[in-house]
Amino acid sequence: DTGVSQDPRHKITKRGQNVTFRCDPISEHNRLYWYRQTLGQGPEFLTYFQNEAQLEKSRLLSDRFSAERPKGSFSTLEIQRTEQGDSAMYLCASSPQPGLAGGREQYFGPGTRLTVT
């Protein structure tokens, strides 16, 4: 396994359209995270899963955003009725089951850059 992969890498959409992004984590990792990053800023947490269960969701996340991880493997992030303010890099990360010495290090994918026109 070569790491976390994301698809597509770039997406240009018109305001009001729906978009869906996919993330494939490192195969043995049971935790999966979504972040959003705008230019010149640090990543902003959106949500995370342990296996198929969505355990945390940011209060900043509007109802237009939804994420799933139905079989505890890949995950999708959907944005409905996109707005120009949704333009950002959407990053996915995964981490393994934590052990005594740690195991919470998050490994990031290349990101999906969304541009809403």
Place this chain on the structure above:
Amino acid sequence: ELKVEQNPLFLSMQEGKNYTIYCNYSTTSDRLYWYRQDPGKSLESLFVLLSNGAVKQEGRLMASLDTKARLSTLHITAAVHDLSATYFCAFGNYQLIWGAGTKLIIKP
């Protein structure tokens, strides 16, 4: 409020010099992370600091953690051009809180 403050936010330095990036975080955390990001690229993990007094070194980079002061530092020794990037610190358990990043430019 959970927050992370990095300083400086921008640093331009000459090759061969030493410098330190500071990261203050707002609440107790058992983990502090440093990541590197090159322009247009994703985030690469550099260090995970797990306990008070932890120090880790990789090449010309050394990170330390003082949990009592809620302070981590990333020290660069004898900087080289290849270290030019944006460096982020983050803390937390699973939901990481991130600093704004320090953009480091190292001039030959």
